[in-house]
Amino acid sequence: xxxxxxxxxxxxxxxxxxxxxxxxxxxxxxxxxxxxxxxxxxxxxxxxxxxxxxxxxxxxxxxxxxxxxxxxxxxxxxxxxxxxxxxxxxxxxxxxxxxxxxxxxxxxxxxxxxxxxxxxxxxxxxxxxxxxxxxxxxxxxxxxxxxxxxxxxxxxxxxxxxxxxxxxxxxxxxxxxxxxxxxxxxxxxxxxxxxxxxxxxxxxxxxxxxxxxxxxxxxxxxxxxxxxxxxxxxxxxxxxxxxxxxxxxxxxxxxxxxxxxxxxxxxxxxxxxxxxxxxxxxxxxxxxxxxxxxxxxxxxxxxxxx
Amino acid sequence: xxxxxxxxxxxxxxxxxxxxxxxxxxxxxxxxxxxxxxxxxxxxxxxxxxxxxxxxxxxxxxxxxxxxxxxxxxxxxxxxxxxxxxxxxxxxxxxxxxxxxxxxxxxxxxxxxxxxxxxxxxxxxxxxxxxxxxxxxxxxxxxxxxxxxxxxxxxxxxxxxxxxxxxxxxxxxxxxxxxxxxxxxxxxxxxxxxxxxxxxxxxxxxxxxxxxxxxxxxxxxxxxxxxxxxxxxxxxxxxxxxxxxxxxxxxxxxxxxxxxxxxxxxxxxxxxxxxxxxxxxxxxxxxxxxxxxxx
Ligand SMILES: Nc1ncnc2c1ncn2[C@@H]1O[C@H](COP(=O)(O)OP(=O)(O)O)[C@@H](O)[C@H]1O
Ligand SMILES: [Mg+2]
Ligand SMILES: [Zn+2]
Numbered sequence: 023x024x025x026x027x028x029x030x031x032x033x034x035x036x037x038x039x040x041x042x043x044x045x046x047x048x049x050x051x052x053x054x055x056x057x058x059x060x061x062x063x064x065x066x067x068x069x070x071x072x073x074x075x076x077x078x079x080x081x082x083x084x085x086x087x088x089x090x091x092x093x094x095x096x097x098x099x100x101x102x103x104x105x106x107x108x109x110x111x112x113x114x115x116x117x118x119x120x121x122x123x124x125x126x127x128x129x130x131x132x133x134x135x136x137x138x139x140x141x142x143x144x145x146x147x148x149x150x151x152x153x154x155x156x157x158x159x160x161x162x163x164x165x166x167x168x169x170x171x172x173x174x175x176x177x178x179x180x181x182x183x184x185x186x187x188x189x190x191x192x193x194x195x196x197x198x199x200x201x202x203x204x205x206x207x208x209x210x211x212x213x214x215x216x217x218x219x220x221x222x223x224x225x226x227x228x229x230x231x232x233x234x235x236x237x238x239x240x241x242x243x244x245x246x247x248x249x250x251x252x253x254x255x256x257x258x259x260x261x262x263x264x265x266x267x268x269x270x271x272x273x274x275x276x277x278x279x280x281x282x283x284x285x286x287x288x289x290x291x292x293x294x295x296x297x298x299x300x301x302x303x304x305x306x307x308x309x310x311x312x313x314x315x316x317x318x319x320x321x322x323x324x325x326x327x328x
Numbered sequence: 329x330x331x332x333x334x335x336x337x338x339x340x341x342x343x344x345x346x347x348x349x350x351x352x353x354x355x356x357x358x359x360x361x362x363x364x365x366x367x368x369x370x371x372x373x374x375x376x377x378x379x380x381x382x383x384x385x386x387x388x389x390x391x392x393x394x395x396x397x398x399x400x401x402x403x404x405x406x407x408x409x410x411x412x413x414x415x416x417x418x419x420x421x422x423x424x425x426x427x428x429x430x431x432x433x434x435x436x437x438x439x440x441x442x443x444x445x446x447x448x449x450x451x452x453x454x455x456x457x458x459x460x461x462x463x464x465x466x467x468x469x470x471x472x473x474x475x476x477x478x479x480x481x482x483x484x485x486x487x488x489x490x491x492x493x494x495x496x497x498x499x500x501x502x503x504x505x506x507x508x509x510x511x512x513x514x515x516x517x518x519x520x521x522x523x524x525x526x527x528x529x530x531x532x533x534x535x536x537x538x539x540x541x542x543x544x545x546x547x548x549x550x551x552x553x554x555x556x557x558x559x560x561x562x563x564x565x566x567x568x569x570x571x572x573x574x575x576x577x578x579x580x581x582x583x584x585x586x587x588x589x590x591x592x593x594x595x596x597x598x599x600x601x602x603x604x605x606x607x608x609x610x611x612x613x614x615x616x617x618x619x620x621x622x623x
Contacts, residue, residue: 174494181498188493195500195566217502 056141057103058275059243064100064126064136069093079298081318086119086298096122098299100136104243104275109266111290111307112279113322119299120279124245127277128163140242159190162241166248168228173235175221180206182220183234190239205234209264226257230264237268244269246278250285262288283326287311295319341401349396349429355379359397359552363543366554371516371561372484373467378550388421388446389547391463395425395444398459398543403431406440411448411589411611418446437614447510449531451588451615456539456557462525464546467553469513469523489521492564500569512571513564521564522553528611529563530573530589536561581607583619588612 067075072091079086079095086095097119104110114120125131127138129146137145143160165171173182183202184192192198203216209230215223220231229249236244249265250258266289269276278289286293286307293310295303295318302316314320349356355377362376381389399405407422409415413435421444426433434440437452444461454460473491474480483489492513499507506512510526514535524532525544535542535555542555555561563571576590593606610616 177494177498178501180501181494184497184501185490185494188497189488189490193567195497195569198497198566199501 055106057105058141059104059127059277060137060139061103061127062101062137062139064097064123064138065095065134066097066122066126066131067093067095067134080300081298081302084298086117095299097126100294100296100299100301102294102301102304104277106275107270107273108292109269109276109278109290111286111293112277112296113281113283113286113293114279114296115281115322118296120281120296121247122299123296124163124247124277124279127243128161128245142242159239160241161243161245162236163245163247164229164232164236164249166251168225168232171232171235173220173228173232176219178217179211179220179223179231180216182231183238186235186239201238202234205238205268206231208268209234210260226253226261229253229261233261233265233268237272237274240272241274244274244276246276248280248282249278251280251282258285259288265289283311283322295322349399350382350424351379351393351396355393356397359393362552363394363397363554366543366552367541367556369520370555370559371514371520371522371553373522373551373553375550376552378547381547382424383417383421387417388444388463390545390549390552391444391446391461391547392421392424392545393547394461394543394545394552395442396429398461399425399429399431399442401430403429403441404434404439405431406434406437406443406614407445408443408448408450408613409446411450412613414613435614437618447526447528448589448611449527449534451610451612452618454538454540458540460540460542462527462542462544464523464525464544464551464553465548466511467523467544467546467549467551469521472508484521487519489515489564492521496564496566500566506571514561515564516555517560518562522561524561528574528589529571532563533571533573576608578608580610580616582609583616585610585616585619588615588619 069092071093072088074090075088075093075095076098078088078090080098083089087093088095100123102110112120112123122131126133133147136147138147139145140160143149146160180199180202183206184198187198187201203213206216207213211227211230220228223231246265250261253261262285278286280286290307293305293307294301295310295316297318303310303314303319310319311323314323358377362374366372366374378390379393381392383389383392395405405422405425406413407418407425409418412418422433425431437443437450440458442459442461443450443454444463446463449460468477468480470480470483470491473495474483483491496506499505510528511523512529512532514522514524514532516522524535537558537560539557541557544553546552565571574589579586580588580590588610589612590608591611592604592608
């Protein structure tokens with residue numbers, strides 16, 4: 023694949039998508055930079071599907087499982103843009119489709135419909151390059167459980183971070199080491215622990231290592247799945263602060279999903295509320311959490327306050 | 329080419345049967361076919377039908393099958409074990425090869441047409457009309473970091489050696505040096521990762537760009553690999569962490585060499601890692617003797 027031509031194609035594509043009315047000169051002068059990540063109509067269901075699936079699920083049927091054929095409509099028609107340095111928060115209860123949505127964005131599961139344009143890479147859902155290769159360079163996920171993240175427990179923490187640099191061809195030990203150690207330190211891991219085997223780290227510390235590993239080759243898109251679930255509250259706040267500082271500096275487009283409103287309130291610049299696989303509300307956190315419009319969001323906010 | 333003698337025709341001339349050189353002609357052809365494939369893809373591991381040999385697997389049965397599939401009555405064979413022609417294992421393999429094939433034996437590097445070796449490369453430079461056969465215990469260079477063979481094969485197919493680089497990084501970060509002493513992994517032609525067999529780093533640095541072919545045989549794992557003449561072979565190292573040859577504390581007590589690969593005698597094996605505390609001497613006995621006779 024030729025990265026330059028793909029980048030140009032993607033730039034042209036997103037410019038066209040976001041400026042249908044503007045002429046070429048106006049576009050050059052007035053338009054904000056295109057979003058790093060632009061998702062449109064993402065859908066995924068599990069099951070055979072029938073003509074009634076969409077009609078009978080969601081708010082209408084108060085379920086994501088089609089009563090006619092049993093298919094689970096896990097994600098339906100989800101669209102959003104995320105810009106450089108922006109954090110999109112997605113909140114919803116367990117089973118609402120958050121993990122499925124992230125797995126579509128991470129190219130772990132094929133989407134039934136929709137597109138996912140990443141600046142410089144085009145529509146990743148239609149790319150012919152191998153998924154693994156794109157994922158490594160463009161879209162990186164921090165998993166809820168660091169055991170699921172492909173980390174090597176017996177290797178040093180810094181080795182787990184450096185792996186991403188080695189994978190992309192860094193052949194200078196000094197450079198790989200400096201970049202890995204700097205990022206670990208920035209994320210609050212004391213230098214005396216950088217060479218300790220990862221298996222000696224606590225959950226919160228391992229999560230920081232996973233984050234450093236995700237960011238050491240700054241990705242276009244960073245996906246965080248329930249980044250603080252299972253950590254104790256003081257560790258949570260600390261980790262969230264680190265996440266915020268580093269994502270600000272690197273300018274990746276970040277998508278964070280959580281069932282925890284507080285996490286989303288702290289991290290997100292914009293919020294989507296997802297319910298039965300559909301977006302039921304979106305806006306800035308203050309607006310969504312202080313003046314929820316959809317009954318489900320109202321319920322979420324009320325249960326949080328209780 | 330049509331009147332060029334084949335191993336079989338030469339054997340017939342010398343009154344030898346089909347089952348010449350211990351193996352039947354079919355088995356030898358199978359090994360040679362694997363070797364041709366191996367020469368076509370330098371450094372790549374090619375499976376072959378490894379036979380039971382009169383030496384235990386892991387004691388040179390792979391190297392022996394390679395040698396026997398090539399040797400003819402006009403050849404001269406040298407067998408060394410860690411540089412030494414006179415070890416029990418080397419002498420018995422040498423006599424097995426010469427008795428079953430009628431070839432000549434030698435301990436003099438220059439005289440040999442085929443040199444079978446365990447864990448050393450002769451220090452006297454080999455010529456293009458000589459062949460080096462190395463005995464390989466573990467042909468898979470990723471075995472320490474990728475335990476599943478199928479997964480290792482995928483890494484080779486994609487030329488993705490990140491696990492090996494990661495292992496190297498972890499050693500450097502935690503121990504300040506690679507832990508791998510002998511059997512240091514090498515990149516062949518810049519693309520294929522290969523185990524050079526447990527030769528010292530001194531020899532790893534002399535593997536590439538040679539006028540002769542190097543054939544590697546692993547009997548237990550039933551694989552061969554090959555380096556055709558003038559193949560590029562580089563150790564897997566970071567740009568800022570070059571591989572250094574082992575250093576010896578003293579010159580050879582016999583020939584006085586200061587740039588040969590020397591080991592301390594008195595150990596159980598002539599490996600630097602397991603050496604004793606006796607005097608230092610050349611591991612390559614023939615090279616040492618040559619220097620003494622012809623200073
Ligand atoms: N592989 C699958 N096969 C069948 N149903 C699935 C599969 N993965 C998820 N689902 C269903 O899709 C819905 C959304 O699940 P998920 O995305 O894990 O939600 P969340 O992460 O918000 O808890 C659930 O009803 C779940 O049972
Ligand atoms: Mg989930
Ligand atoms: Zn000597």
